[in-house]
Amino acid sequence: MKSLTRIFVPMVLASMAAVSLSCSGNVDEDSSPVLLCDKTAIEADGKDAATFTVTYNGEDVTGEALIVNLNDGTGLDGATFSTATAGTYRFQAEYDGMTSEPVTIAAGIAPMDAYYKKNYCIADFTAQKCTFCPNGTDYLLGYFLKNTMAGETVEVLAFHSDSMGEDIFSLEATGDMMEHFKLSNLPSYAFDMRVAGEQSILKGAYESASDYPPSCGLAMASELSEDGASAKVTVRLSVSEAASCRVALFVVEDGVIAPQDTQTGTVDDYNHRHVVRAVASATWQGDRFGDMVPGQEVAKEYTVALDEAWNVENVTFCAVAYDESGYADNCRSCKADGGDAGYEIN
Numbered sequence: 001m002k003s004l005t006r007i008f009v010p011m012v013l014a015s016m017a018a019v020s021l022s023c024s025g026n027v028d029e030d031s032s033p034v035l036l037c038d039k040t041a042i043e044a045d046g047k048d049a050a051t052f053t054v055t056y057n058g059e060d061v062t063g064e065a066l067i068v069n070l071n072d073g074t075g076l077d078g079a080t081f082s083t084a085t086a087g088t089y090r091f092q093a094e095y096d097g098m099t100s101e102p103v104t105i106a107a108g109i110a111p112m113d114a115y116y117k118k119n120y121c122i123a124d125f126t127a128q129k130c131t132f133c134p135n136g137t138d139y140l141l142g143y144f145l146k147n148t149m150a151g152e153t154v155e156v157l158a159f160h161s162d163s164m165g166e167d168i169f170s171l172e173a174t175g176d177m178m179e180h181f182k183l184s185n186l187p188s189y190a191f192d193m194r195v196a197g198e199q200s201i202l203k204g205a206y207e208s209a210s211d212y213p214p215s216c217g218l219a220m221a222s223e224l225s226e227d228g229a230s231a232k233v234t235v236r237l238s239v240s241e242a243a244s245c246r247v248a249l250f251v252v253e254d255g256v257i258a259p260q261d262t263q264t265g266t267v268d269d270y271n272h273r274h275v276v277r278a279v280a281s282a283t284w285q286g287d288r289f290g291d292m293v294p295g296q297e298v299a300k301e302y303t304v305a306l307d308e309a310w311n312v313e314n315v316t317f318c319a320v321a322y323d324e325s326g327y328a329d330n331c332r333s334c335k336a337d338g339g340d341a342g343y344e345i346n
Contacts, residue, residue, distance in 0.1 A: 032056075033065060035093040035100040044107040046084040053079070054093040054100070065095040070102060071342075083107050088343050104297065106345070116217035116240070117344035119153040120209065121320050121331045122202075123190040124274070125178060126158055129165035131263045136187030136199060137273060144202055155318050155331045156274040157250055161186060168258060169275050173284040192328040193320070215240045216321050218247070218332035222339040228312060231304045231336050233280070235319045237289050238297040238343065246286035246322040249302055251278040252333070254314045277315070280304045286322050304336075312336055 033056045042048040054065040067076040070090040081089065086107055093100040124140060126133040137158075145154055159177060160169035164186065178188070181196035190196040191205035194212070219236040237247055253275050260270030280302050281287045289298045306312060315336040323329045334341040 032098050033061065033093050033095040033100045035067070035091060035103050037091075037103055037105065040104065041106045042082065044084055044086040046082055049080045049082040050105050051080050052076075052091065052093070054095060056095055056098075061095055065093045068092050068094060081105065088345065090342075104343075116214045116238075116330060117153070117346050118209075118214045119155060119331045119344070120149070120206075121155050121157065121192050121318075121328045123177065123193065124156055124158045125161060125174065125183060125186055125188045125190075127161045127164045127186050128167045128169070128259060129261050130161075130186040131261045133187045134260060134262050134267075134270070139199060140189070140202070141273060148203060149206055155320075155333055157252060157276050157318060158272070158274040159276050169256070169272065169277075171276060171279065173276075173279050177284055193322070194327040212327070212329075214330040215243070215323070216245065216329050217343045217345065218319050218321055218330055219343045220317065220319050220332055220334045220339070220341050222317055222334050222336050224306075224312070224337050228306065229308070230306055231317070233302045233304055233317050233334075234299055235302070236297055236299045236343075237292075237321055239292045244291050244324055245289040245298075247281065247289055247300070248284055248286035248320045248322070249280040249304075250276050250284075250318045250320070251280055251304060251306075251336075252316050252318050253277050253310050254316070255311070256314075277307070277310060278304070280317070285326065286320065306336065 033054055036053045036055065038051045042050050052062065052067050053060060054062045062079050067079060068091065069076065070092055081091070089105050089107060090102045091105065092102045124137065126137065140156070159171060159174040160167045161174045161178065162170035181190050183196060185198060188196065188198055189202060191202060192209065195201050195205040216237060216239045220234060222231050222233045224231050233249065235247055235249060237245060239245060254273055256272040256275050257269050258272055259266055259268050260272065287300065289300065292298060306315065316333045317336060317339065318331060318333040320331045321329050332341050
């Protein structure tokens with residue numbers, strides 16, 4: 001995606017399988033009702049309103065349907081929505097036991113003048129057998145993020161390597177990524193999947209990050225299965241310009257207690273932070289979300305298996321959106337158990 005100074009708010013939600021899009025809703029399908037709205041952006045003044053229409057098999061069934069505000073789960077009294085609180089709101093229609101695809105409305109956000117909030121991504125390449133890696137983690141988490149990047153949202157992804165010996169957290173993706181970034185030493189880092197190297201690259205990469213404002217936004221939600229063995233994760237992507245986008249989904253567990261070699265010996269109860277447990281997308285470089293147009297929103301649903309050895313309370317899912325050059329344009333995370341992270345717009 002090229003860098004822009006302006007964005008469009010999301011206009012339409014479509015599944016990965018959908019091929020028909022409309023600026024005001026989805027094309028009618030025989031199997032479900034369709035929720036349409038006359039505008040996707042309103043003033044947050046309590047007066048300006050969006051008006052909904054619900055159709056089923058091409059017929060207007062608005063009077064018989066319930067329109068639900070998914071932000072708080074309440075039903076609308078009628079078919080219009082207004083608010084005095086700025087933000088993004090999602091709605092879904094319920095009709096005859098069926099539900100429509102959601103639509104999104106932005107309140108108090110000028111479609112051409114708002115920015116998606118930028119969240120940064122730092123891949124931390126590490127290993128249990130790397131005696132210098134704990135020092136690298138201490139610098140990254142204890143100083144760099146707290147001081148140099150104070151106030152920013154940063155998703156840290158710790159990719160473990162077995163290049164220095166057996167590592168219980170190692171992933172095949174780690175070797176692929178280190179080869180891609182031409183990294184041979186540990187610890188090493190990739191800042192926004194754009195600049196990679198040892199610790200010295202971090203400060204400069206952050207200082208130049210303002211040259212690459214985000215041109216997409218991410219939202220996601222997760223729901224555990226009844227037996228807790230898997231999670232249904234929905235990732236939504238909205239773009240501000242025509243682009244071909246990819247999104248990667250990573251499974252991350254924080255606070256994992258396991259041995260770690262240090263410069264003073266092996267620590268058996270070392271606290272491993274932000275461990276990438278699995279890559280839920282096809283590859284670490286993501287799944288293709290299709291050729292998208294400005295203002296369009298596309299969603300993809302994943303079913304992610306959860307190892308019983310993982311502490312699900314400490315498990316999160318992190319989605320990273322890549323631009324056409326393969327760099328991280330934006331990222332977002334949510335908890336595995338009932339996580340719900342909406343779009344962030346400045």
